[in-house]
Amino acid sequence: MIYSRSDVHVIQGIFVVPYKSPDAPLPTLADVAEQAGVSTATVSRCLNSPDKVGKSTRDKVMSAVHELGYSPNFGARALAAKRTNTIGAVIPTMDNAIFARGLQAFEEALNENGLTLLVASSNYEPDREERQIRTLIARGADALLLIGYDRDPGIYEFLSRQGIPTVVSWAHDPTQPQASVGFDNRAASRDLAAHVISLGHRNIGYITANTASNDRARDRVRGARDAMEQAGLDPNGLYLAQTRYSIMNGAEACGALLTKHPDITAIMCGNDVLAVGALRQAQKLGLTVPDDISITGFDDIEISLITEPALTTVHVPHRKMGHAAARYLIDTILSDTPPAPVAPLTTDLCLRGTLAAPKSQI
Amino acid sequence: MIYSRSDVHVIQGIFVVPYKSPDAPLPTLADVAEQAGVSTATVSRCLNSPDKVGKSTRDKVMSAVHELGYSPNFGARALAAKRTNTIGAVIPTMDNAIFARGLQAFEEALNENGLTLLVASSNYEPDREERQIRTLIARGADALLLIGYDRDPGIYEFLSRQGIPTVVSWAHDPTQPQASVGFDNRAASRDLAAHVISLGHRNIGYITANTASNDRARDRVRGARDAMEQAGLDPNGLYLAQTRYSIMNGAEACGALLTKHPDITAIMCGNDVLAVGALRQAQKLGLTVPDDISITGFDDIEISLITEPALTTVHVPHRKMGHAAARYLIDTILSDTPPAPVAPLTTDLCLRGTLAAPKSQI
């Protein structure tokens, strides 16, 4: 859409004043009330429960609202109503496709129900996460979405004392009291690892993000170890490399792993971003994937389909999860009885080109 | 509220209090004041301008704050102070690396200055963008970051009447009155296209996102046409395919373009996401890149380095831009004289493996 200069003067039949006057304060409820010739209480009712107001007064009020371009002041409303129709979410980082898709779905579901999403990021730092949680609460978030379980129990306590419904996502652990909408990272990782082992791999590397205060990363490593153990292998034989989340880090870790353990025939990665880096590095080192070395990821983000070969990974239903998490919080807010626990979402193995049986050793 | 031991679940040796009691209200300023034996005004001063308060009372107050775990109520503060220390941003989508990195930098810079970021997304829909802008203002955003210039002039008008400092980013056009921190999409695209043409390409395809209400996309197409014109070619000879932003869309558009115009030797893409899809599709069709066909992108997001061959693209200094945009808004808020306009940021051609001269026609 291109707007020409002449559009500026009249918009929808209303004259608009060009650039000026820093202080034409926003109209208030009282302004609307005066204009409509009713009390502020009536205007408030019109906006919040229109059915409790007579049709004729409602019409008067609504047209006053439009004429004045009134929009309720959020702070005042929050202060008086102790409710904000806002849901907060603290995610580790925005700069990662892992969270983007699920969060987008979460927001869409909230919007459909008249709720607004407030996002904050912790950069994977527990202290920062706690600050962000408190900030969101002070801002009046009616409920919270958090990623994973790992955090100071004092936070859960604080939240429960404030009566803030909270849901943990991207993870699911039935032994935890905290409500969650997620999936079993450990089991999913175990299944993938079991498949890798069944193909004949015995010397396996694992590239993981920092597992401190990150249950998802930890459970994925554990799952891989579980599979080794179940296959009668020594779970400590899993060669671990810990790094940060980025393609470059994955590449570096892959290089380090292969240098230190040249006998590795498969590298599993804690997520697809790391896996893409590892894949790239392996190919740079002149290895053929999957003939010389197999690579696996986790998450099934869009990038995993475009590598050559395509990445074997675990599909996580991110959008479904975001949607379900929103649904859960909405239900919690609307009814006073807490909704039934949500069953863990299922993940699927995506067997693609980067995984194959190891070349038989000479 | 005191919890008895039996209320508590033990998790990993740590006590956790279960969900309950919706009403243990947060401590207020008055509570802190009472606890510290001072007035609410003093507590307020301690928090907002500590230097205006005696050291001994300050200590008393601060320890009361900590004991009570006090955190100021955002709504009340906004209502009384008419300031929120919050900057709003409306971006087209969170689910796209193009905005993620710059926005992350924007947020970091804001945080360093005690400001909080409030993000909303428009899904590239003008109506939705307008609603989001109004919502952010009603929430008391002190300033706004918007992407690109294209929007109803009434919005700029509204913003200016409210005295809300606004900066446009991801684009720069000196002919527009609106302050911006960005780069010249058209010139950058022209430079890349000029290089493509100089290599000998004459039949060029261009995959773009929807150009309606998206000046960045439009300017990138224009830039390509500019280059053709300057090279003495017919600018309308640029084969255009318009689609949405995703890898898959890029792939489809590439397929369609090649089917319709088999003589194409180079496909330029409006961004790296589309380019990655196009590259993948070209390779799937059995073409060798860049020997059979060249592909270029725009943005230089992380993904562009990991394709094989690596993607030729335009590097956009996203982090620098996010940081500069934050700086601009901070300066605007702090001083009453508007800061000097920010010069457009420079972009760089990244010549990598997906671009080469066309095979000489037989």
Add this chain to the structure above:
DNA sequence: CTGAAAGCGCTAACAC
């Protein structure tokens, strides 16, 4: 169905 009035928690004059 509608109005009057009492706050919600905080800041910012204005006194002292």
Add this chain to the structure above:
DNA sequence: GTGTTAGCGCTTTCAG
């Protein structure tokens, strides 16, 4: 330096 106090704009009893 510190206290008093009047709102900020809205919701919500409680009357009528």
